[in-house]
Amino acid sequence: MCLTVENLACERGGRLVFEAVGFSAGAGDLVAVTGRNGAGKSSLLRVIAGLVPRREGAIRLDGGDAEKRPAEHMHYCGHADALKPSLSVRENLSFWRAYYGDADRSIEDALDLFAIEHLIDLPAAYLSAGQKRRLSLCRLLVSRRPVWLLDEPTSALDTATQARLAELMGEHLAGGGLILAATHGDLGLAPSLALTIGAP
Numbered sequence: 035m036c037l038t039v040e041n042l043a044c045e046r047g048g049r050l051v052f053e054a055v056g057f058s059a060g061a062g063d064l065v066a067v068t069g070r071n072g073a074g075k076s077s078l079l080r081v082i083a084g085l086v087p088r089r090e091g092a093i094r095l096d097g098g099d100a101e102k103r104p105a106e107h108m109h110y111c112g113h114a115d116a117l118k119p120s121l122s123v124r125e126n127l128s129f130w131r132a133y134y135g136d137a138d139r140s141i142e143d144a145l146d147l148f149a150i151e152h153l154i155d156l157p158a159a160y161l162s163a164g165q166k167r168r169l170s171l172c173r174l175l176v177s178r179r180p181v182w183l184l185d186e187p188t189s190a191l192d193t194a195t196q197a198r199l200a201e202l203m204g205e206h207l208a209g210g211g212l213i214l215a216a217t218h219g220d221l222g223l224a225p226s227l228a229l230t231i232g233a234p
């Protein structure tokens with residue numbers, strides 16, 4: 035599998051955010067996307083996920099399932115945890131699994147890996163910020179998608195959970211996955227490619 039981005043430009047609110055962004059990454063690659071606040075890291079991930087239109091440029095995903103659109107090969111975890119507050123932890127994960135398809139780990143196993151299995155019947159609204167983040171990351175585990183687009187994935191996570199996430203990212207890469215992660219800090223894994231958006 036290979037993700038190729040060529041000469042990408044993005045405009046938001048009528049203003050050019052970035053232009054001439056290009057890179058190529060394959061199975062097993064971790065791309066760390068860095069840049070100052072407002073440089074366009076989140077916008078880049080959202081454009082690749084197909085959530086924001088590009089102004090120009092091309093995005094290609096080769097070697098995937100020909101029956102599926104590129105976005106269907108991707109998990110996008112943004113800043114917002116995208117939880118349904120009135121649904122329980124289990125119901126949130128069941129919803130995501132039904133939506134994203136391609137069941138991978140069980141809901142219980144995913145919760146166990148992020149040490150929130152004891153919260154399974156609690157409404158998501160009652161979770162702490164770090165617990166919400168853990169639940170949001172569980173969706174990566176309950177449906178198998180090869181490309182993970184992660185926006186500041188370690189935010190609100192304690193040190194042990196950051197290490198667990200690094201382990202799970204490592205497993206995903208070792209299994210032929212590809213990860214693009216926007217970050218201001220350390221992901222706990224050495225990136226194969228560092229992509230800086232805007233002036234460093």
Ligand SMILES: Nc1ncnc2c1ncn2[C@@H]1O[C@H](COP(=O)(O)OP(=O)(O)OP(=O)(O)O)[C@@H](O)[C@H]1O
Nearest residue numbers: 046047051069070071072073074075076077078216
């Ligand atoms: N919906 C929108 N409408 C207008 N402008 C937007 C919109 N979303 C983002 N922007 C602008 O686009 C620019 C890039 O924002 P983006 O969130 O991609 O930056 P970032 O590099 O991820 O920043 P940070 O490090 O602070 O998270 C910012 O100037 C922001 O104000």
